[in-house]
Amino acid sequence: MSCDYLILIVAGAVVLVPAADKPERYQDLINSLLLAQLAANKQLEKTPDIGWYDVYMEFLDKYWLRYFRARVDLSVTQGDSASVVDWVVAPEFGEAVEQRVVANAVMRRLAALPDSEPALxxxxxxxxxxxxxxxxxxxxxxxxxxxxxxxxxxxxxxSSVYIEFETGRILADNPLAELFQAEDIRGSVCRRSASANLSEALYGPVRKAIALKVQDRREANVALLRLAEDVSAKENSAGT
Structure with a gap:
């Protein structure tokens, strides 16, 4: 399967950007995602019982107009196991079947990366x-x-998916590959999905200000991951 995306790690987000485009075209998206996460993290430090995702989306909603949102609470069946990737690649992830298939392949390829990968x-x-x-x-x-x-x-x-759950475990070096059983999860796994379009009328006046706020944080919080052009070939070579 052709890997049609470049992969960016933006703080705690895996961001898939069309490979046909240059990442530079996505600076508004990257800056928005980074600043929204930093704002949510800062607020969480002050008020530990707040909803992280709610604060994150409160920032994005100022400039990105949501036209789809959903929430599902998941659980792991006793005797089964699941990874974060299993929960991420959900039916509502994206809007097109082809997009979901490629996203699935890319996310599972990331789960197969060596633990030593700095972006992980x-x-x-x-x-x-x-x-x-x-x-x-x-x-x-x-x-x-x-x-x-x-x-x-x-x-x-x-389009985005957010996963949140509680566990007593410390994540493995490659957290995308780690399998969780029912006894590892405290409560349910919350999966929230959203799709949104950027409003130039709202974002345009603050574009430079947002870029300025994150310019000193990008180097330490944004990383580009390059996968082989053919995902299947890359997966096969990973085992040799």
């Missing part, structure tokens, strides 16, 4: 903020795991 370390640190500091022995402590997956349909259109 960046993603892991945002998916579970305590992952780099906490001891693996404290399984009685509940830790929140969060992941955003975003498909950029164009520079002014995106």
């Amino acid at each position: 370390g960046l993603l892991r640190g945002y998916m579970q903020k305590s992952a780099s500091d906490a001891s693996r022995d404290h399984s009685d402590v509940s830790r929140t795991v969060r992941l955003l997956a975003v498909v950029a349909n164009s520079p002014m259109s995106m």
